[in-house]
Amino acid sequence: MRSFFPDQEDVSDDEHPLTRNEFRTFQEGFNCDGLRFFRLPFVGLIERIAPASTNLAFRISKSLMDFSFFSGYATVAVARLQKPA
Numbered sequence: 101m102r103s104f105f106p107d108q109e110d111v112s113d114d115e116h117p118l119t120r121n122e123f124r125t126f127q128e129g130f131n132c133d134g135l136r137f138f139r140l141p142f143v144g145l146i147e148r149i150a151p152a153s154t155n156l157a158f159r160i161s162k163s164l165m166d167f168s169f170f171s172g173y174a175t176v177a178v179a180r181l182q183k184p185a
Contacts, residue, residue: 123177130181137165137174144175 118126139161146157164170 117175127179127181129184131184132179132181134178134180136178137171138162138176138178140164140170140173141175 139158143154143157143161147154165174
């Protein structure tokens with residue numbers, strides 16, 4: 101999918117989306133609760149080719165994310181990390 105989108109000018113050569121292993125490494129040493137996944141890849145595509153349909157795409161993505169099967173395809177993950185007591 102990344103080949104469909106041009107490089108952004110404000111991103112350094114070393115920046116990249118975290119891999120699953122990097123995301124797990126980032127969480128090491130913390131208690132992770134509240135891990136949530138958002139936004140399926142088609143939302144970004146819709147934003148570019150049919151901007152008027154972006155809200156609908158977000159709503160569909162949000163509905164699909166209710167099924168854990170789709171979490172592996174999310175483009176955004178948010179985790180609440182706490183130091184262990």
